[in-house]
Amino acid sequence: MADAMPDRIRRLIENIRRVFIGGEETVRLAVTALLARGHLLVEDVPGIGKTLLGVALARSIDASFHRIQFTNDLLPSDLLGFSRFDPRDNTFTFKPGPIFCNIVLADEINRTTPKTQSALLEAMNDGRVTIDGAAYPLPDPFLIIATQNPVEYHGTFPLPEAQLDRFLIRLEIGYPDAGREKEIIRGRNLYGLAGRLDPVLSAADILALQVEAEAVRVDDSLLDYIVALAADTRRRSAIKLGVSPRGALLLRRAAQARALTFGRDYVVPDDIKQAAVPVLAHRIVVDSPSYGLARIRESDAVIEDVLRGTPVPL
């Protein structure tokens, strides 16, 4: 297993990249979130292939995929499901919502009312959906890829920062480079291709990999490093609210999962460093009146500054 592991994940990433135009890092972060049992928040402009990512990932691990477009009149029941009243039987039957699948793309989650947002977030947190008193478990593996458009806040309900930490990783995809963009507009039907991708791993494999991720070795000095990073965020005056111990724990999990994606069974400092911004930047509250894209940039810059100010174990 140890020898097959690097190969498999590498092939998974390659598979996804056949249709997804973003960089390898993006795919790796998505896989990291999956292996660490976390969720992904993509803050990016429309039209850069978030759906493709979800589809390709789902197909590669032979899992189900749903895309939910959040609008401002979306109700929780549209998301989770509802009990349908059947007048013939005078009974209620549960019709599961689109959230019941392995990989969910919650598109433009900031467009919907807080009520629906909280329904989604609670589902993410609990791992099950409770409707009318009955609990319905969500599938395993379960990954939510939520997206926010950070530029346009027109008529939106942006996720408050306190809720953002439900997501393990926040990333931006960014525009593709010229070569890739040329490929895209060359006109291959990427969506169709994505739908026809062959699976590389099975869902059971993913579950096993998730267990393995927990077992990846983390050296003591690296734990010290993570703790130092968290402490630094709490100490700085530029950060109103620093990283909580839960955030530090999640960073460790993310680093472990990331190490696994490289085929290693031990964490190295680079894993932590490269996972730090995606994991921590949305967990802190910067002391700044800015909002939107500027705020994201500031949070990233602050975490990068923290990284620069903390000595790395060698």
Next chain:
Amino acid sequence: MRLTRFGFGVVLAALVTMFGAAASGNNLLYLVNGMIISILAVSAFAARRNLSGLGAEASVSTSSFQGTELSLSVLIRNPRRRAAHRFDAAAGAERRSCRRLEGRSAAAFSLPATLPRRGRNILSGLVLESSYPFGIFRRRVDLAPVEALAFPHLDEVPELRPSRSVRQESVALPKRGVGDEFHGLREYGDGDDARLIDWKATARTGTPLVREYAHYLDNRITITVEGKPGPSTEREISEAASAARFHIDAGAEVRLVTDEGGLDYGRGLLHLEAILEKLALLGNGKEARRTAFPSGDGPSAPPPFQAPPAALYITAAISLTSLLLVEELNPLAVLLFAPLILLSVLFDRKRFHPLPRPALDVLSVLFLLYFLFIDIRFSGSQKAVIHLVLFILAYLLLLPKSGRQVRQLFLACFLAFYMASGQAVSLWYFAFFLAYFAAAGAWLNEELARTLRKRGQPGAATLAGLVLVSFGLASASFAFMPRLYSPRMQRFLAAAGLSRFQAGERSFAGLTERVELGWMGPLRKNFARVMQVALPDLPKDAPPPAFIRVRGGAFDAFDGRRWRKTHADFAYESGGRRTATRHALAWLRRDGRMLVSPAYDPTKPASVAEFIIFPLLNTSLVFGLGDISAIEGGPAGAFFDFTDTVSFSSSYAEGGRYRLLSQSETPSAFRLIEDYDRILKDKYLGLPGDGARYAALAREFAGGAADAIEAARAIEVRFRAGFSYSLAADAGRQSLDDFLFGSRAGNCEFFATAMCVLLRAAGTPSRLVIGFLGEEWNAYGRFFDIRQSDAHAWVEAYFPGRGWETFDPTPSVLGSSRAPGLLARLWGVIDQAFQTVQFRWYRYVVGFDTETRQNAIYGLELNLGPAFLKALPFLALAFGAAAGFALLKPGRRLAKRRSRRRPGPGNGAYGEILERLARAGYRREPWQTGREFAAEVVRRSQDLAAWADLTELHYRARFSGRSVSASEAEEARRLAGLIAAALGASKRLHSPASVGASEYGRK
């Protein structure tokens, strides 16, 4: 670049020392002046270079509101190789200081700023300031102004008030499922909430029906504002902005209408930003207007001293101790003040100053009165002034050290040191000189203090270079500053006690009346020039004689301690006639322009010597080489006496100049004296006390000499070889018998007296002669330079048929100690070397003047010319090597950092190579992971690609928890070898290009 207030004081000090030096001719003051001038020059140069080439970028990080504080981030870049020291980034009253910015790195500061008006502001007045290194010059570099946009000032709007500018519309939009107004019933559809089912209606109709609610939006706001400048425009714009914020926060849709266009309905924070921006640029907000930063209270006030730096106490101690060099001062008076310094340290540490200020002020007044009315009269102006300075020092040391007190203390220390410079001559002065300037420099520049405390600090090389350059410049200034010489000024300053050439006790002039044993020792320390003796007969290329013996006067009566000249009338033949003396003086005859001795024969040849006597010698003796046959020039009238001492009729206080003709080596006028034998017997054979011992010793020294003259020569040899010449102070306090039978070490008058006494005991008439022994030949001016310290005493003895012969029993070299033993001899060598250095110090530094300089340069040209040319290539090579070494060594030392933490178990090779890389200029920043560092190294040099692999191996060893396999270890060693080879092959110096560390903090 401008002088700070302190710098102005330094310039003043330079002028004062220059005036003092020029007026008094005191070379030590020239040295001090040279040092101050060089410090000024070096400061100016360093201050200019410190900030040159620095780049700065200022930007405003966030959008801000009028009147609220925002953060201005200033990035200072240092693209040069050398670091920038101790500068501030200042915006008006706010400053941020940076102690040191490494070369090729950058430092970021954040300064608060306020935008005073709405719209486009250009913030100007951002400067970089530095008063490095010594706080003498302040250099200011203006930075480019920063443009920032200020949103209108927002007020809290307490309630929703419709006003002229804010209009509200309401629109009813039913929203399904949410709301409080009942809208209607409809059929149940998939996804409807079960709670909405209206059971009553459902039961009535049989199909599930749900209630539908509607929510009415009345949140559409239009804000209208005009931007034309008017009396209340700003207030209206501010109100509009506040209203916009209020409504957007409430979730409404807001539309902006202005006379310069508008914004359509929008919602959310981004829309608010757009509205604010539009409002900001409304009307005259579009014009960019310059605003300066609000300035503080003028130029930055110097920081209050928390605890005075140690350098303060050290400088005070050095200044105080340097006063010990002033010989006239009682050492006790100075040492009494030593505990004051300790007291001062104690007081400052405990922050407890028990002496109240009024009490000290009363004390000051009392002391001033004492100084003016008692001390000056009692101790003399010179000592009184020093007492005053001591009091000022004590006063300031005991006060709490605020900024002003510290500055005054600095000045007082300088004054004390200046006084010491004005009156010291000892070689130890040089040590104090170095110590004082080092301590004062450390006081002014903390870094210098830290460098002096422990070497190896970054920037040590820079400061060491600064120090060296300062001393070099000071020496050059000392050597080439013109020396003026004004007799009138000399006398004035001598009276004020500030002149080294004072007509004090210890001057040759004091010897013309009597010579006392032990008197001539202190004369060795008086380096005032007394005369110049030129030999016009000497051919141009001929070498001068090794020394000249300038005869002054002779003494006949010795009482065991003191020599005196007795008066004796005599008759002599002059010009064919018998002449008698009156008042024991025999006047020289005037012959045309000359005054001639009775023994003068115009037909016989005479050697000529020219004498220039300097003022302040204050004697009337006629000095001559050999016999004084005729004198040309000089004041009218001269006479001689029975001791063959010739004097002018008046002393030449203003200096004198005369030519001397000499027809024999030894005095000859005595031959014309009648009844000379009687004089010989009466005057030249007297002995103090019991002569038997002396006679016995004379016989012993003479050995088996055949006749009197041989005996005399033997005695002379015995003295020269068997006794030692000593300058020790106690050697001057001994008695003659102590000298002869005990220590056998003393000064020249002891030797001369002893030989005289022995000769007299043996029956040979002899007398003590004083004069000067000149050895310093000035090749440029072609004269002998004679100073007070050249005063000498020797012996003349009379032999029938031969006349008076000259003997000099003083050994010519400083003898070593009599005690045997290696240690004693070593000490003797050291002592001798020290004495030599001391003499050179006296001659070439303390006694430096125009003639010395000319002579030195002339000597250089003459002697070193051809030798110098031959040695030039070697010298140039040596200099180039030294310069290259000096340049590289600091560079390499700069690249060396603290040792890295040793890596984990399993791979020592990694750590070793890491160190080698660091030494080669590849430094790992603390925040870089191993891989990031490896990537950078490989990027900079392809030859080091093996480092990346070694890093991976190290990672595996370090973090995997598995032990290193043999093959992995082998591979590691191989890679290490490759890298070491690659490093060894290219010894090029790489400067770190990363953003380095810099210290900064708030002031």
